Amino acid sequence: MKKRRFLSFLVILSISFCLTSFGNEPQVIAIRAGKIWTVTNGVITDGIILVKDGKIQSVGENVDVSEGAKVLDMSGKNVMPGMIDAHCHIGLSLDIFSEMNETVAAVAAEMLILDAFNPYSDDVNKALRCGVTTIMLAPGNRNPVGGLPAILKLDINKANDWVLVRAAGVEFSVMNEALMFDREPTSRAGLMELIREELDKAKEDKDDGFNPTRDILKRVVVANKTAYIWARNVDEIASAMAIVDEYELKAVLVAAEQGDEIADMIAERNLPVIYPPLLLSSRDKDLKRAGRIAGNGVKLAFSSLAPKTDLCDLRTSAVLAAKYGLDKETALKCLTINAAEILGVADRLGSISEGKDADLVILNGEPLQLTSGIEMVMINGNIVYQRQEE
């Protein structure tokens, strides 16, 4: 009697587990797929991905599936790694520009964008529907020294460790947007001088008591953390590179749309580029820029800058870039491994390979076809989105 009660308790427990979260139990899942786009190791046709404890245990054509494994039959479907949006501003209030920019102080190094993030925002579910599993939540481009971006995994309702990196590097902006008429600096030269002053102070490392700005900037000038520098036009990119050269920064160019015009100089410095959404630029020649930048050997990742564009159009950027000259394989990398490498999380994300997080997107067609629908999304082996059949 007691045993039976215990059993029924177990049954209820497991059912409730299934209802609240598919497969939260630490079991082995074997995903049988028609095409596996590993990104780093080519495409595997009719392969199996073995997931254990949220990690990819093995992947290949011939993978031994142990008896206890739960088999997910996705034969005929395409599997790719979860997409990474290398720069966006989701989960902030609608009045986005006041949420992501500090408009009174020009220097806002200590601004932690995570503080403005609403994890209950519908944006998160929307991102998952579109196959985006990881984002860099970034401050805006209106502060010369702009604060601390965060890297988030979007399984917010399922896990406690969805904040992958709380403060990843420091954001800077040399864009004209960072110049405001009612606060200093009001000119490019003034802006450059302000950034230099702040970096000099950090470099000097004078012990003059508590100074949060200096402590944070020390991370980029001393500890070699990444500086994310917003620069769209050629002149802005040149300004960004000047700072990078002077302080020997490890840097990433953000939204460097016109980078193709000086792609060789960017490549020389080994600066990766986070490319703005292609739907933002509508002139034809602009759509070819992304391909030209990557063609010069620059590491490229895409961003949606959501809500500037719809987060779902992250993939659209890759598709358009591929249509307008970017190598298809690279286009896929830009959505995954390149972004992971640029953000410094490639040890865990960005490809379907052994030991990495089981963040997977299952589509009913090839990834670079917009008409391919997203059927299922997994983070750490847990199903976080599944398309409902009407």
Added chain:
Amino acid sequence: MKDLKRFVVLAFLFLPFLSAGAQEIAIKAGTVLPISDAPIENGTILIKDGKIAALGQNIAVDADVRIIDANGKFVMPGMIDAQSRLFVIDREFNERRSIAAELNILDGLDPYIKEAPEVAAQGVTAVYVAPGTRSLIGGRGAVLKLNGSKDVGKMLLKSDIAVKAAIGVSFNNESSSLGRLANYSSIREALLETKIYMHNKEKHEREQAEYDKKKSEYDKKKKARTTEKADKPKRPARFRLNPTREALARVLRKEIPLQIEAHRVTDILNALRLADEFDFTLILDKCTEGYLVAEEIAGSKATVILGPVTTSFADMPRLEYRNHDIRNAAILSEKGVKLALGVSGRDGASSKFVALAASMAEANGMDRDLALRAVTLTSAEILGVADRIGSLEVGKDADIVMLSGHPLDSLSQVEMVLIEGKTVFERKDQQ
């Protein structure tokens, strides 16, 4: 000798023009997508005088006919952006006056803009341009062809497509329920006044006719000197023609549709209510939250021009798109709503994303054939130009696009675009 050389050069220069003028063209295609009918494998399209002369699998082609080899390629009718801003000078987009139905978009066009060829190169052969959203009733729109002409008259396919109105569009991202209600009542008022105007005009015409009759009788009698001066009929008060009311009267007489831009549920329902009350042909424009009232729209006679499919085409954040759902098109077309897709982009050049918009709609559940129809034939039907464009049928304009793959395949490249049989784009690089 020199003259002969000159003659030869000249002859060569003019040869293409001479031959292109009268010659027939035959496109031998892999797959023809007529849109109005099932796809034709290995079909041939015969073009004569800029029109489609014949279409099918076994079309006899004379020896002197110029042949375009489209073997293995897809051939379809030119696409239409039913929500374009191409050629429209931004400042001319809106008149500050709120009710300005008499305005014509043709007066605010810049045919010299440099983006037009780029749009045509993506297989878009016609655009519908309408006044902007800042006026409650903004004027009349027109369908233009991207035939490369700099003459608005030659680009024009049809003017007076619809009178454009807007309910509940936010300015500076501020909107209030009361403000939106005020918009609705202002439009309603304008239509009511038009009804009164029409009534008065009819009355005046009757009186005038009566007067004319009496006057001629009086004149006759006067000639015969059988009447007194006191019997002279009194001329009715002069009727002042009002161009705004005249334009709206055409809407109420169902000669021209009223296109109402409405985003939110209440605004859409108000638009449907107006159409019921005044019995005009309604085109719902944008229809952002249409999916929430799909049944109501399907139950009405309204047609829909939906867009943007993704908010990425618009300048975000915008209040109107707060509840934007990318599945909108799929849900509405599922319910049987007659639906065209537009780009509704930031600027004129955005019109080149028509096929992209359709494939996004497909990706989010819209039937592939319907999505393709929504950027060709359905648009033409809603805009009232289906007698000329929108499908490949005998007698229609030879506005034809040739692609390397299916038009909704994301990586398909447009290879060639013809408008009325003339090549407006041909892909050179084969990268």
